[in-house]
Amino acid sequence: MSTRNTLSLGLLFLIFSLNSLAQEIKFTEFDLSNGLHVILHQNKTAPVVAVSVMYHVGSKDEDTKKTGMAHFFEHLLFEGSEHMTRGEFMQIVSSSGGQNNANTTQDRTFYYEVFPSNQLELGLWLESERMLHPKIEATGVKIQNEVVKEEKRQRIDNKPYGKATERIFGHLFQGHPYQWQPIGSMAHLDAAKLEDFTDFFKRFYPPNNAVLTITGDLDIERTTKLVAKYFDEIPRGPEKPKINVNMNALTQQKIDTVYDGNIQMPMIFTAYRVPGMNSRESAALSMISSILSGGGSSRLNKKMVDEKKTALQVAAFNYALEDSGAFFTYASPNNNTSLNVLLADMDSEIELLKNELLSDSELKKVRSSFENSFVSVNTKMIGIAENLSNGYMLHNKNTNQLNEIPSVVRAISPDELRDVARKYLNSNQRIVLYYLAKK
Amino acid sequence: MKKIILTVYMAIIVQFSMAQKLDRSKKPLPGPAPIIQIKNPVIFKLETGLTVLVVENHQHPKITATFSTDGGPIFEGKKAGVIGILSGMLKEGTIKYAKAELDEKIDQMGAELSVSAGGSYVSSLTPYFQEAFTLMIEALREPAFSKDSFDKLKSQHLSSIKSEEKNVTSISSRVVRALSFGPDHALGEFATARSVEAITLEDVKTLYREILTPSKGYLTIVGDITPDKARSLVKNTFGNWKGPVIHPYNPSKVENLAKTEVNIIDLPSAVQSEITVLNLIELPLSSPDYHAVLLANQILGVGANGRLFKNLREKHGFTYGAYSAVGSGRNQTTFSASASVRNDKVDSAVFELLKEIKLIGNEIVSEDALQNAKNLYNGNFALNMENPAIGAGFASSILVNKLPKDFYKKFLEKLNAVTQKDVMRVSQQYFMSERARIVIVGNSKAFSQNLKASGLAVKYFDIYANPVPEI
Numbered sequence: 007m008s009t010r011n012t013l014s015l016g017l018l019f020l021i022f023s024l025n026s027l028a029q030e031i032k033f034t035e036f037d038l039s040n041g042l043h044v045i046l047h048q049n050k051t052a053p054v055v056a057v058s059v060m061y062h063v064g065s066k067d068e069d070t071k072k073t074g075m076a077h078f079f080e081h082l083l084f085e086g087s088e089h090m091t092r093g094e095f096m097q098i099v100s101s102s103g104g105q106n107n108a109n110t111t112q113d114r115t116f117y118y119e120v121f122p123s124n125q126l127e128l129g130l131w132l133e134s135e136r137m138l139h140p141k142i143e144a145t146g147v148k149i150q151n152e153v154v155k156e157e158k159r160q161r162i163d164n165k166p167y168g169k170a171t172e173r174i175f176g177h178l179f180q181g182h183p184y185q186w187q188p189i190g191s192m193a194h195l196d197a198a199k200l201e202d203f204t205d206f207f208k209r210f211y212p213p214n215n216a217v218l219t220i221t222g223d224l225d226i227e228r229t230t231k232l233v234a235k236y237f238d239e240i241p242r243g244p245e246k247p248k249i250n251v252n253m254n255a256l257t258q259q260k261i262d263t264v265y266d267g268n269i270q271m272p273m274i275f276t277a278y279r280v281p282g283m284n285s286r287e288s289a290a291l292s293m294i295s296s297i298l299s300g301g302g303s304s305r306l307n308k309k310m311v312d313e314k315k316t317a318l319q320v321a322a323f324n325y326a327l328e329d330s331g332a333f334f335t336y337a338s339p340n341n342n343t344s345l346n347v348l349l350a351d352m353d354s355e356i357e358l359l360k361n362e363l364l365s366d367s368e369l370k371k372v373r374s375s376f377e378n379s380f381v382s383v384n385t386k387m388i389g390i391a392e393n394l395s396n397g398y399m400l401h402n403k404n405t406n407q408l409n410e411i412p413s414v415v416r417a418i419s420p421d422e423l424r425d426v427a428r429k430y431l432n433s434n435q436r437i438v439l440y441y442l443a444k445k
Numbered sequence: 446m447k448k449i450i451l452t453v454y455m456a457i458i459v460q461f462s463m464a465q466k467l468d469r470s471k472k473p474l475p476g477p478a479p480i481i482q483i484k485n486p487v488i489f490k491l492e493t494g495l496t497v498l499v500v501e502n503h504q505h506p507k508i509t510a511t512f513s514t515d516g517g518p519i520f521e522g523k524k525a526g527v528i529g530i531l532s533g534m535l536k537e538g539t540i541k542y543a544k545a546e547l548d549e550k551i552d553q554m555g556a557e558l559s560v561s562a563g564g565s566y567v568s569s570l571t572p573y574f575q576e577a578f579t580l581m582i583e584a585l586r587e588p589a590f591s592k593d594s595f596d597k598l599k600s601q602h603l604s605s606i607k608s609e610e611k612n613v614t615s616i617s618s619r620v621v622r623a624l625s626f627g628p629d630h631a632l633g634e635f636a637t638a639r640s641v642e643a644i645t646l647e648d649v650k651t652l653y654r655e656i657l658t659p660s661k662g663y664l665t666i667v668g669d670i671t672p673d674k675a676r677s678l679v680k681n682t683f684g685n686w687k688g689p690v691i692h693p694y695n696p697s698k699v700e701n702l703a704k705t706e707v708n709i710i711d712l713p714s715a716v717q718s719e720i721t722v723l724n725l726i727e728l729p730l731s732s733p734d735y736h737a738v739l740l741a742n743q744i745l746g747v748g749a750n751g752r753l754f755k756n757l758r759e760k761h762g763f764t765y766g767a768y769s770a771v772g773s774g775r776n777q778t779t780f781s782a783s784a785s786v787r788n789d790k791v792d793s794a795v796f797e798l799l800k801e802i803k804l805i806g807n808e809i810v811s812e813d814a815l816q817n818a819k820n821l822y823n824g825n826f827a828l829n830m831e832n833p834a835i836g837a838g839f840a841s842s843i844l845v846n847k848l849p850k851d852f853y854k855k856f857l858e859k860l861n862a863v864t865q866k867d868v869m870r871v872s873q874q875y876f877m878s879e880r881a882r883i884v885i886v887g888n889s890k891a892f893s894q895n896l897k898a899s900g901l902a903v904k905y906f907d908i909y910a911n912p913v914p915e916i
Contacts, residue, residue: 149762153758159716270609378556385504
């Protein structure tokens with residue numbers, strides 16, 4: 007007993023010293039006159055530089071009749087520019103020793119290159135070329151339409167449990183563009199015309215709807231000049247249109263079933279509608295998901311996988327988006343346990359969160375886990391670039407948001423966690439999805 | 446203060462843009478190439494056979510340790526799946542701490558711990574490292590091996606096998622290995638419900654005694670720690686760990702097919718088919734062909750600039766991505782080209798894959814294509830420096846593969862010396878379009894007729910690689 011006490015005192019001391027251990031990510035930021043927001047972070051550890059542009063457009067900005075447009079457009083932005091023929095963009099990147107990619111979510115589209123640091127200027131040229139005058143032509147649209155449909159087949163249609171999110175979001179966010187997935191519908195993708203894309207570009211791709219973030223082995227002053235050299239001439243565009251939202255409060259639990267030909271083992275999902283990412287409540291919900299399923303000693307894992315042995319896997323996570331969020335719990339059965347038994351076990355842990363305060367030891371655990379992941383996610387230059395851009399674009403222009411996560415987590419009390427669970431994790435605010443094998 | 450700096454920047458900008466109009470048609474030239482410094486680890490060896498590599502790096506307040514044994518592949522035979530169960534058992538608590546206690550300790554520190562038969566890993570913030578590391582060593586040295594845990598894991602493995610029965614990608618990776626190496630080969634065997642049912646706790650313990658030993662063990666510690674501290678930590682925890690000497694198992698050599706054939710696994714529920722074109726190769730890192738094969742593969746099928754991607758995706762729109770891969774190392778391995786393709790384009794995609802594999806062996810690549818591939822390799826070598834463990838990775842690879850000490854120092858030099866002729870020669874030798882096995886998992890109704898009509902031999906197998914009659 008006495009050893010334990012000494013140990014926990016020791017750990018308590020460590021928590022305080024960790025405050026100063028977790029290093030702050032320093033950055034410089036400014037706006038060009040055309041409204042492009044620029045963020046620079048210098049780190050000379052490795053001879054690497056990451057050049058990234060995040061545009062504030064995602065599937066939530068799409069027309070209900072043209073879903074999948076934001077992601078389809080992302081593919082087209084690799085087709086070249088006035089000074090690059092079709093296919094040349096990717097060839098230039100790789101023949102210069104770099105890597106590049108892009109991805110689209112409901113809220114934003116993110117493009118990046120990672121280069122040896124002597125290619126910084128090339129990265130700026132590439133990104134400014136496609137921001138200024140990308141080439142969008144019929145051939146590219148036709149081919150990329152097929153490619154995107156293959157991407158949908160590979161990632162969703164042919165993947166076990168691939169249809170769960172689509173079905174859940176359809177119910178949970180009815181009346182909000184989050185009700186469809188970024189990949190969109192095949193029929194809409196097929197119907198897309200060339201002018202839809204040129205319109206989309208004009209509407210959503212001006213510099214004033216973008217953040218340029220450059221991280222790595224760079225000189226701040228020189229990079230500032232280079233940014234101006236390549237991006238200053240790009241004209242400011244119109245402010246982006248407001249999205250149409252008509253989302254009603256959820257008042258009744260909805261139950262649905264999906265039949266999937268790719269699976270043999272059923273699964274049970276629940277999803278609660280919760281606040282968007284730019285809120286303290288969203289941080290509290292991420293902590294709650296960690297209490298439920300982060301690590302072997304978490305409540306759901308310990309109870310359902312180890313003690314009762316009813317689940318092969320069980321998890322909770324907070325899928326936070328800009329306007330709203332979905333708090334998921336899901337489990338797959340072990341030993342042919344019925345889905346309703348799994349559901350009841352997950353639900354009883356949610357109820358416990360609403361009725362009993364977290365112990366000191368569990369609170370410490372969740373804080374340690376966030377401390378550790380704070381250090382881990384900020385080890386690569388491209389990761390830092392994305393986190394800085396996220397802060398500015400999706401957290402009310404708070405570029406420093408990534409540095410504030412540890413202190414927000416430390417400030418959230420057990421009472422607050424209980425109150426957030428009481429407010430949002432109620433069965434009348436959720437979807438229950440039975441995911442079954444198609445015979 | 447911040448405002449003043451901003452004004453200064455703006456002034457520079459205005460001045461610049463007034464001075465000249467940018468000629469955008471000119472792609473900017475690179476600056477002088479950065480100097481790549483590979484940080485060598487401090488290496489020491491314990492009497493027990495364990496080699497320790499330490500890379501000191503104080504960039505982040507974090508330390509990571511990995512442990513693995515250079516034992517080569519293990520043949521499981523009738524007990525296929527026993528390695529997986531052993532890996533699971535190592536996570537089930539120690540003689541001192543029950544699983545729940547061990548998990549609780551790790552989670553209290555916010556540390557990450559993963560122990561398994563093939564390799565183990567622990568990572569934590571600096572102040573917790575000693576304790577976290579000690580727990581990893583305990584998990585490896587003193588596993589509890591309780592009957593209760595064993596029964597739980599066995600039931601989980603059986604559930605998990607069942608859950609994968611209709612998963613196209615997992616069927617494909619299993620069948621590709623089984624058909625290539627044969628189901629009675631360490632590299633071709635796989636766990637089934639039957640083989641998992643046959644495993645006993647005693648089997649797990651026996652395997653544990655044979656393979657979890659410091660003999661041929663490699664322990665790498667990277668991060669916020671000095672070599673001296675690492676050394677004393679290792680001596681205190683690992684120093685007296687003894688175990689039998691590992692005798693690596695040498696898998697028998699398998700012949701390639703005499704003639705290219707198609708192996709179809711029919712899965713009517715698939716909306717996309719997995720295609721893999723492969724042949725067996727031997728490519729130790731010490732091979733004089735090694736660098737040329739890497740470049741040939743790069744040109745053929747690595748990334749968005751590879752020929753396979755440009756052909757199957759960017760020209761034809763058959764797939765989201767098509768790539769090739771070459772294995773290397775002491776054991777026989779594979780060259781493969783693969784893509785996930787919608788069912789009705791499978792036959793066309795197979796022909797294009799074969800065409801590209803053949804082409805790179807028959808026609809010399811352009812000087813530009815080779816230079817671009819070299820540039821990418823050189824660039825990626827620099828990008829790898831973001832990983833603080835890279836120096837330790839190179840050093841252990843030199844030891845494991847018995848390479849000259851300057852193998853990685855000279856890596857780029859050798860790579861840059863590869864010629865266009867070398868690329869064609871090694872492509873012909875290592876990428877075999879005439880002796881390839883083409884494995885397709887998908888809805889065969891959509892493509893089997895066209896493949897047969899093309900004159901290729903077609904054989905059918907079930908999802909466990911057993912031959913079945915034509916469908």
